[in-house]
Amino acid sequence: MQETLQKDSVTQYSKDDFSSDQEVRWCPGCGDYSILAQTKKVLPELGIPREKIVFVSGIGCSSRFPYYVNSYGIHSIHGRAPAIASGIKLTNPELKVFLVTGDGDGLSIGGNHLIHLCRRNIDITVLLFNNRIYGLTKGQYSPTSEKGKITKSSPYGALENPFNPIKMAIAAGATFVARSIDREPKHLAETIAEAAKHKGTSFVEIYQNCNIFNDGAFEQLTGKEKKDHIVIMEEDKPYIFGTNNDQVIDWRDNHFYREKLDSSKSYINHTPNKKRDAIEFALAELSDNPELPTPIGIFKRTNEETYDGLLTKQVSDVKEKLGNGDLNKLLFSGNTWEIK
Amino acid sequence: MQETLQKDSVTQYSKDDFSSDQEVRWCPGCGDYSILAQTKKVLPELGIPREKIVFVSGIGCSSRFPYYVNSYGIHSIHGRAPAIASGIKLTNPELKVFLVTGDGDGLSIGGNHLIHLCRRNIDITVLLFNNRIYGLTKGQYSPTSEKGKITKSSPYGALENPFNPIKMAIAAGATFVARSIDREPKHLAETIAEAAKHKGTSFVEIYQNCNIFNDGAFEQLTGKEKKDHIVIMEEDKPYIFGTNNDQVIDWRDNHFYREKLDSSKSYINHTPNKKRDAIEFALAELSDNPELPTPIGIFKRTNEETYDGLLTKQVSDVKEKLGNGDLNKLLFSGNTWEIK
Amino acid sequence: MTVKNTVKASEKKQRITIRFAGDSGDGIQLSGGQFTNTTALFGNDLSTLPDFPAEIRAPAGTLFGVSGFQIQFSSTDVHTPGDEFDVLIAMNPAALKVNLKQLKQNGIIIVNKDAFSVRNLKLADYDQNPLEDRSLDGYQVFDVPITSLTRETLVDTSLSAKEKDRCKNFFALGIAYWMFTRPLDTTLRWIETKFKSKPDLVEANSLALNAGYGYALSTEIFTTSYHIEQAKVEPGIYRNITGNEAIVIGLITAAKKAGMELFLGGYPITPASDILHYMSRYRNYDVKTFQAEDEIAGIGAALGASFAGALGVTASSGPGIALKSEFLGYAVMTELPLVVINIQRGGPSTGLPTKTEQSDLLQAVYGRNGEAPIPVVAAQSPADCFNAAFEAAKIALKFTTPVLLLSDGYIANGAEPWRIPDPDNIPEIKIQYAESNGEYKPYLRNPDTLSRIMSLPGTAGNEHRLGGLEKEDISGNVSYDADNHDKMVRLRAEKISKINTLVSSPVLDGESKGDVLIISWGSTFGTIKNAVEKIRENGNSVSWYHMRWINPLPPNLSEFIHNFKHVLVPEINLGQLIKIIRSEYLVDAKPFNLVRGLPFSTRDIINAYYSITGK
Amino acid sequence: MTVKNTVKASEKKQRITIRFAGDSGDGIQLSGGQFTNTTALFGNDLSTLPDFPAEIRAPAGTLFGVSGFQIQFSSTDVHTPGDEFDVLIAMNPAALKVNLKQLKQNGIIIVNKDAFSVRNLKLADYDQNPLEDRSLDGYQVFDVPITSLTRETLVDTSLSAKEKDRCKNFFALGIAYWMFTRPLDTTLRWIETKFKSKPDLVEANSLALNAGYGYALSTEIFTTSYHIEQAKVEPGIYRNITGNEAIVIGLITAAKKAGMELFLGGYPITPASDILHYMSRYRNYDVKTFQAEDEIAGIGAALGASFAGALGVTASSGPGIALKSEFLGYAVMTELPLVVINIQRGGPSTGLPTKTEQSDLLQAVYGRNGEAPIPVVAAQSPADCFNAAFEAAKIALKFTTPVLLLSDGYIANGAEPWRIPDPDNIPEIKIQYAESNGEYKPYLRNPDTLSRIMSLPGTAGNEHRLGGLEKEDISGNVSYDADNHDKMVRLRAEKISKINTLVSSPVLDGESKGDVLIISWGSTFGTIKNAVEKIRENGNSVSWYHMRWINPLPPNLSEFIHNFKHVLVPEINLGQLIKIIRSEYLVDAKPFNLVRGLPFSTRDIINAYYSITGK
Ligand SMILES: Cc1ncc(C[n+]2csc(CCOP(=O)(O)OP(=O)(O)O)c2C)c(N)n1
Ligand SMILES: Cc1ncc(C[n+]2csc(CCOP(=O)(O)OP(=O)(O)O)c2C)c(N)n1
Ligand code: SF4
C-alpha cells in the first residue's frame, strides 16, 4: 500500500494540516493531548495523502480522538472499532487505517474484536490509550486497573487481576507489538511512526495519565526516578537502564533478572524481529513485576501476510480462474430451461 | 469448597449416576462421546454430591453436553456460558461449576468472556472441545481452523491465522492450563480430574474429532504414528517422546529444539507450577510448529486467590466492619427529618 | 428379478405433491433435487421444500433423524410445496411414521420393504409392522424391496456392499420417474458430470435409476402412471431457486447495477448461513465476505465497508439480529446504507432453529433504543427474494439508511422456478456523491429523498467524521442542542416516510369493498393465494392485500381498509403486523395465528375466513 | 468590607425555584445539595435536578462546561424541579448566558461580578459585558464581587489563594440562605463532619458561609428576604433521595423481604452507572456486585445468579439495553426471575448520553426476536423509584420472569423528599420452591400465576437442565413438536397477563367521562400533575390516567377510555405508548411530543391541552 500511496504527489503537510476544526475537549492536563500532538506530528512523515487516512475509534475519552484529526474518521460505538476498521480496510486497502481505543473500550467490551483483529493480521494500526480507568464514565476500575483499587464501582477494592495488553496482543498474533508513554513525546512519536509503517496489525499500548480519575497511575515511569523503572528496548542492544545507565536485565535460567551492569560481560540482546514469541512474552511479563523495570519500545515485529493482502489476492486469483463476474452468467447459471 | 463438600456424606456414585434421562444425540462416531464418558467417569471421584454440580454451556454440538449429565445444568446462548457460570459460582461458591464450550462458542463469539473469566480466576473448570470447525451449523471454519482451509464459508480457502487456545489462556491469566485428546481416554480422564480439583479458573483444551465436517483434523496425533507427534508433559520430567521413546525436546538458545535422546545428557524438566509463564508460552507454541511434537498434559498450574474467594471475604469483612445489613439502617440512612 | 411386460393405465392429473423421506444418509435431498430439475425442465410449475432434522446426523432409523423433501408440481400455477401429499416415498419405518399424517386419504405409499426390520420398527416406535397389521388400509401401498433389488441390479459391479446400498435412492427415483412419466435423461446427465472422476459410480447409479424405472414399468405391482401436462407459465428462461440463493443473486445484481463492491459481514446461523456460503463463492463478482467473530462484528464490518464505498450487507436470524440492535441504531445515526437480512426462525431465544416463523416483525420495526426508524421489507416467496433483496439494496443506497429485509426458514430453503430477468432491463442504481470542494457538509440532504449526500474516504477535501452522538443538522458536528435534537429526530423519521416516493404500493387483489379483507405479509403469500382462490372457487368473495414494505406503510391501504366488514390478518406469530394496522388505521382487524414452527396450510386460512364471516 | 445594619423587608412566598450555575469546578452540585438539605429539614416540599455538562471537565469558563443545580421548594406540594426559575445564581458569564432564557421575567440574578473578566466574557461568547450593556433590564440583578469578598473574608487564614477561591460557593450559599430565611446550622454541621481532618478548611468554609449571610443581611444591596412556610406534607420521617438511590434501596429491600441475596451484573453507562456505584457499597446487605466486561456478560451473570438463588439484577441505558436483547429472550425462555433496569437517555445510538428521553418504551415491549413478552413497569418520580423497583422485583420473583423497569435521566439524577416507609410494614415476598422429591418437573406451573416452580442447585434429587431451545410443557425437555410450541408461546404470553392479578390498576384522576383524558407514563408524572392542576384552576375539566405497568396493560383503562372526546398522550419521544393505546383500544388518541432531551414544561402540556380542545 505504501508504494501506491507514495506515487501520488503528496503535498508536504505540516502538523497543523491534520488539525480539524473541532475544539479539543479533554480535561486540561489529560495525557491524551500529548498523544494527539505526537500523532499529528507523525502523520506528515508518512507521506500519505490526508484523504487516504481514516481514524476509527470506539467510545471513551480516548475515542474522541478522530474528531480532532483532519482526516476521514469514525467515532463508533463502545468496543466495536475493530469491526468497523476491518470493514473499511478490506473494502479499500488503499486507505491507511488507524484505530484509537482505551483500556475499557479495547480490553473490556471490545476485547474479543481486538484479539481477532490481531489474529487476522489486518493492516491496521491500533493505538490503545491505557489510563487504567474508565475516564468518560467518571472513574470505574478497568481491566488494567490494579487489584485492590478503590474506585466508584469498587469502594472496598477491586478483586480482579489486570490484563497485560502486550501479552494479549502477542498471544493473539499481532505482528507488531509496542509500548510507549504519553510523557515520553519523542519515544511516543517514533513508536507511532514505526507502528504506522508496519504492514499488518500493529498494536501500541500507550500509558496515559488521567489526571482526573487516576492521577499518577504511571508516576514511577514518568517521575524523577523514571530511569530506574523503565527500560527502553532497542534492537540488537542489551537491556540497559537506570539513572546512571548502570543496570541491565538479562535472561538466565529461563527468566529475566536485574543486575548491575558489568561491561566485561555479555548480555542477551533485544531481537524483536522473529516469529517465536516466548522471550517477548517474558519481556511483557516484566511490567507485572514490581522488582523489574517496565520495558518500553517494540516487543515484536515480524513480517507476515496480511488478511487484506490475501483477500485482494484471492479476489484476483478467482477472477483469473473464473473470469470477471458478469451479470448474465450470474443470473443464468445452474439448470435453466426455456418456456416458449 | 472441596472441604465443605467432602463433609457431606456423599453417596458412592457410579458413572451411571451421572447419566441423565436424555438420549445422546451426537453423530455416531463423534469425539464428544468419549469426552462425555470420561467426564462421567471422573465425576464420582470428586466426592461432590450431584446436586452441587452445575454444568454450563453455550451453543454448539459440544454445548449439548449438560443435557447428558445428571446434575444441574444450563444450556445457554452462544458464547455466553462464562457469564452465566460466573454468576452461579459467585452467588453460591459451594457449587462446583463446569463450563463446556467449543472452539466457535468459546473462542469466536465468546472469546472475550472466556479471557475475562481466566483473568478473574473464578473457580470454574472450562472444557473447550476443539474440533477446529463449527459443527452444529454444519461446517464453517472456526478460529482454530488452519489457514487455507476449504469449508462451506471459505470455498477458496480461509485467510485467517488460527488462535492457539493455550496461549490465550496463559496470557489471560488462567491458573490451570492443560490440553488433552478425545482419543486418549486415560489421559483425558486424568486431565479433567486434575482440572476439576484445581481451585481457580482451570482451562482444558480437548482436541476432538468431528467426523462429519472435519474428520481427521487430529489424525497425526491419534493415528498409528501418534507417538512421534505427541509429547506428554509430566511434572519434573524431561520432554521425552517418540514411538521408541527416543526423542526429546529441550530448551536451548531460548527455543525448544527436537533431538535424539542422549541418556548421558540432562534436559530441561517440566515445571508447570510457577508464576512466570514464558516457558509455558513456548510450549504452547510448539503445536503451531509442524516440525515439533504437540504437548499434551498440564502447561501451567499455580495457586492464586480466586475471585469468588475474595468476594466472599470482602462480604464478611464489610459485615464485620459495618455490621450485618439491616433494613432500618438502610432506609433511614443519610439526612433524615421528621414531619409531625 | 423376473420382469413381465404389461400394459398399464395412464391418468391425467393437474397437480401432484410428492414427499421423499428417509434417513439423513439416504440421499433424500439429492433425489428430491433431481426430481425437481427433471420436472422443471419438463415444464411444470412447481414449488419445493426440504425439511432437515435438527440434529446434524441423527442415528440411523430414528424418528428425529428423518429427512424429507417435498415437491408440488402442476400444469397450472403452484404457490406452495403443498399442504398434504399425494405420494409418500418412505425409505424406512421412521420416515413412514413421521409423514403419514400428512398423506391424503387413499394416497400412494411407496416403501422400501427391506428397511422394515425388527430393529428399525423398534427405533420408529412401531409395536407391529405397519405393512402387515392393516393399519395402512385406506392408502395404496407399494412395498418394494428396494435394497435387495438394487443389490441385485449391481451384482456385477465392483462396488462394495455399502456403496451399492447407497445407490438405492436412484432406484426409488426411477420408480417415481416412471410413475409420473418423467424422462430420465436430465438425471443421467447429472450423474455423469457429478461422478466424472469415478466411472464405476456413474455406471452403478445409472443402472439403479434405469432398474427402478424398468421395475415399475414391467412388474405388475404398479398399474397406473400419471401425466401432468406442461404448465402455461410466462415464456422466458427459468431456473429453480431457493430464497437464500435469490437473496444473494439479488444483492450482487444490485451492487453491480450501482457500480459497487459488495461486502458481506457474516456469522453462521441457521437458517441464514447459506447466504454466507453462496455469497463467498462470488469473489470474481467483487464480492468480499468476511466471516466475523460474532454478529456484532459482522454488522460493524459491513457498516465500515459502506463507509468506504461498498454495499454493506449482513445476514442472520433472530438471536443474531438481536445482537445487532445497538449497531442498527448507530447505522440510523450515521445514515449509512446497509442491508440487514433476517431469516426468521422459531423463537423466542434459540427456540426452534430449523423451523419457520414470522415473529421478528415488531423487533424489526421497533427493536432499538431511541427513535431509530428503519425501513422494513418482506419477501414473499423463494424467487421473490431476488426482487426484495434488490429493492432493499436500492432503498438503502438511495436513502442512506439501513434496511431490514425479512425472509424466513420456509422460503429460505424452499425453492420454485424463477423466470430470470434480462440483466440489461434492470435499471441502474445511481448514487450521488458529494463533489470534492473542501466545503463538504456530511449532513446536507438531497431535498427529494432527505438522504445524506455521501463522500467516500479517498476524496480529497471532503475529510469528515461520523459518529453516534447527535449530529447538528447539515454540518454533522456533535450537537447537544435541544431544538436541533428534536429536529433531527423528526428528519430521520421523515426520511423513511419518503421511501414511498420510490416504491409502489401493492395492488389490492379483489374488490375494494366487501365482506372480508385479508391483509398479510411475507412467506404466507403462497398459502394465502391458494386459499383466496379456493374461497372464490366456492363462490365467496374476499379481497386480499399482501404487504411488501411494512415500514413505511403503503399509502394506498388507507383508501380501502375501512370498506370491509371484516379485516383478517393471518400471521405465524401471536399478532404483530395487526398491532401496527390497528394502531395506524383504527380498524378492528382480527388476527389469525398459529405458532407451530410451520407454514399455514391452505385449509387453516380457509377456516379462518369462514370463522370470521360466520359462514 | 463596610457593613451597615439596615432594616429589610420580608415577603411571603408559596413557591420558589432557584438555579445555581457555574463552572464544573465551582462546587455547584455541593451548594445545591446543601441548600436542599437545609430546605428539606426546614420542612418545605421540594424537588431537585442536577444538570452536568457532557464533558468530564470542560475548560473553565466555557459554555459547554456549565454545571447547574435546580431546586423548587414550596409550602405546598412540589412535583417537579420547576420549569422556569425565580432566582439564578451565576458564578460566571457562561452560567448566565446558558441559563438566562429560563429565568422568569423580573426574576432575580445574583452574579459573581469578579468572574466577568474580558477572557470569561469572550469564552461565553459575549461581545459586551451584560452587566453593563442594559441587556439585563427587566431582571433584578445583584452583582456581587463574590471572589474578592471571599478572599477578604479569609485573609487571615492559612489557606493558599487557590484554596480560598474554592470557598466562594459557600459565600454565595450564605447569600441564598439569607434571602430565603434558611438557618445555617445544617450546613455548618455538614462542613464540620466533611472536613473533620482539615480544621483550616472547616474554619474557612464556615467563615465564608457566615460572611455571605452577613453580607446579604447588612449591605443595602439586598432589600427583601423571602419566607416560604413549611409544607403540609404527610407526617413521617423523610429523606431526600434520587431516583437511582431509590432503585438501589428498593431492590435491596425486596431481596431482604424475599430472604435472598441480591446480585447485580453491571457495566458502567451514563446515566445508570450510579446504580452500580451505590449498590457496590452494600456488601453487608448480602449484595454482590459484579462489574462485567460488557452489558451482555452483566445480564448473563445476573441470570446465572438467579438460577443459583439470588435476586438477579442488571441496569443500563439504551445502547446497553440493546446489547442485552438476546439474553432477555433467553430469560423469557428459561423463565428465571430477573430485574432489568433501563435508565433512558437521549437516542438513538449514543445520542445524548446526559439528557433524558422516553424513547425506549417500544424497545422494552417488543425489542426481541420471537414472541418474547416481558412485563414493563415505569417509575414516575425519584422517590417513586423505590416502589417501582420493589414491585418489579416482586413480580420477577412471583412470576419467574424478567421484568423491565423504566426510569430516565431526569428522575435518576433528580431528587425529592421521600417519606420513608416502616420496613416492618413492607410485606414479605414469599417464594415457593419445589420439594426435593426426585420427581422435579422444571416447567410445572403454579396454577394461579402460571409461574414455574423453581428448584435451586444444591437441592438433592431435583437436578435439571434449562436452555433456550423450546421446552416441552411441564417436563421442560427440549421439544420440536409443533403443537407444543404453539402451546408454550401462548402460555408464556398468558403468564404475563396474569400479573394483573397481583398489581393494581392506576386510579383515574378526575371524572370518568368528559372532554379530555390525558394518558401518560414515567417521569412526566410531576409535570403533568402540575399542568392538570393548572388546567383545573383555570376552570377547565380534564381527567388524567398515569400508567405504571405498560405490559400488561391495566384492566381498568378500557372502562372509561372511550368516554372522552379527546384522548391526549404526551410523551418525550415521537409517540410510543400511543401506538399501544391506539392498537389496543381503537381510540383516536392524539400524541403530544417534544424530543429535546429535556423534561416537558408545565406550559407545554397546558398548551397541548388547549390545542387539542381548540380552546
Ligand atoms: C454499549 C455501551 N456501554 C457502555 C458505555 C459507557 N461507556 C462509555 S466510555 C466507557 C469506558 C471508557 O473507558 P476507556 O475505554 O478506558 O476510555 P477512557 O475514557 O478511559 O479514555 C464506558 C463504559 C457506552 N457508551 N456504550
Ligand atoms: C447468537 C448466535 N449466533 C450464531 C448461532 C449459530 N451457531 C450455533 S453453534 C455455532 C458454532 C458452533 O461451533 P463450536 O462452538 O465450535 O461447536 P461445535 O458444534 O463445533 O461443537 C454457531 C455459529 C447461534 N446459535 N447464536
Ligand atoms: S477524564 Fe481523564 S482521560 Fe478523560 S479527558 Fe479527563 S483526564 Fe483525560
Ligand code: SF4
Ligand atoms: S457435527 Fe461433528 S461435532 Fe457435531 S455431533 Fe456431528 S461429529 Fe460431533
Ligand SMILES: [Mg+2]
Ligand atoms: Mg481508560
Ligand SMILES: [Mg+2]
Ligand atoms: Mg467446534
